[in-house]
Amino acid sequence: DARVTQTPRDKVTEMGQEVTMRCQPILGHNTVFWYRQTMMQGLELLAYFRNRAPLDDSGMPKDRFSAEMPDATLATLKIQPSEPRDSAVYFCASGLDGGNEQFFGPGTRLTVL
Amino acid sequence: GQQLNQSPQSMFIQEGEDVSMNCTSSSIFNTWLWYKQDPGEGPVLLIALYKAGELTSNGRLTAQFGITRKDSFLNISASIPSDVGIYFCAGQVLNSNSGYALNFGKGTSLLVTP
Numbered sequence: 001d002a003r004v005t006q007t008p009r010d011k012v013t014e015m016g017q018e019v020t021m022r023c024q025p026i027l028g029h030n031t032v033f034w035y036r037q038t039m040m041q042g043l044e045l046l047a048y049f050r051n052r053a054p055l056d057d058s059g060m061p062k063d064r065f066s067a068e069m070p071d072a073t074l075a076t077l078k079i080q081p082s083e084p085r086d087s088a089v090y091f092c093a094s095g096l097d098g099g100n101e102q103f104f105g106p107g108t109r110l111t112v113l
Numbered sequence: 114g115q116q117l118n119q120s121p122q123s124m125f126i127q128e129g130e131d132v133s134m135n136c137t138s139s140s141i142f143n144t145w146l147w148y149k150q151d152p153g154e155g156p157v158l159l160i161a162l163y164k165a166g167e168l169t170s171n172g173r174l175t176a177q178f179g180i181t182r183k184d185s186f187l188n189i190s191a192s193i194p195s196d197v198g199i200y201f202c203a204g205q206v207l208n209s210n211s212g213y214a215l216n217f218g219k220g221t222s223l224l225v226t227p
Contacts, residue, residue: 004155033214043156043201043217056214091155100144100163100205102215104155 002026004094004105012111018080021108024073025094032075033093033102034060034067043091049075050097082112119202119218126192127226134221135186136202144205145178145185146215149198156201160187192225199223 005024013019025032034046047057047067057067064086066078079086089109093102119136126132136145144163148156160171162178162185169176175188185204189196199222203215 042219045214045216048214093155100146100161101158104148104157106153107155 004092004103006090006092006105006108008108009106010109010111012113013082014113015083016081017112018078019082019086019110019112021077021090021092021110023075023077023092023094023105025075025092026103027073028096029094029103030072030097031095031102032069033095034075034077035091035093035104037089037091037107038087046077046090079110082110084112086110087112117202117204117216117218119221121221122219123222123224125224125226128193130192132189132192132196132223133186134200134202135184136204136218137184138204138216139183140204140206141182142204142206142216143182145176146203146205147174147176147185147187148201148203150201150220151198159200189223192223194225194227197223197225 007022030051032049035043036046037043046060048055049069052069069075089107091107092105095102117136117138146161147159149159150156160169160176165182166180167178173190177186199220201220202218205215
């Protein structure tokens, strides 16, 4: 049963701390997306990778957020330093380039105190 | 990204009733997708629509891609308690900048009472 996995599922941290979220896309998928979900804004695209290369990260605050794909099986989203307004659920999704469907992971619920 | 207007924001219905929700946009999309999100989980794809005018069913779910390519609706027939969740529409425009990125509506929260 191929699924996108994300770790950690929950993270509580204090303002100013570094946070790293990890995602393992479905094996064979070559596109990876990071979304942030809040009550106010809904689902917002933060960054998008194709074949491990960043294609669009215009939705991501550049001063504190960074997204990378060290290899085809791992995507990371880092926040440094974290702020209370970063509290949200962060989703990773993967798909096949040329296909329209994105498969979502279970999310990381981040709380910054 | 493009704004999607999804309505209604929430629905509270009795088991057995039919449900209808829709999404509109000021922009044209190449693809419309409908997702369902259960509490504590990520969105799960329900139906994908690829052509204007297309009508697609998946069990008790039926969705249509509007002829203008700016809207879509989702119907659920004979609702059951496990239909509870948040339903999202998503539109997709393929271009050289955003690739296959999705624009999501704000969601319709569905509650079904037995």
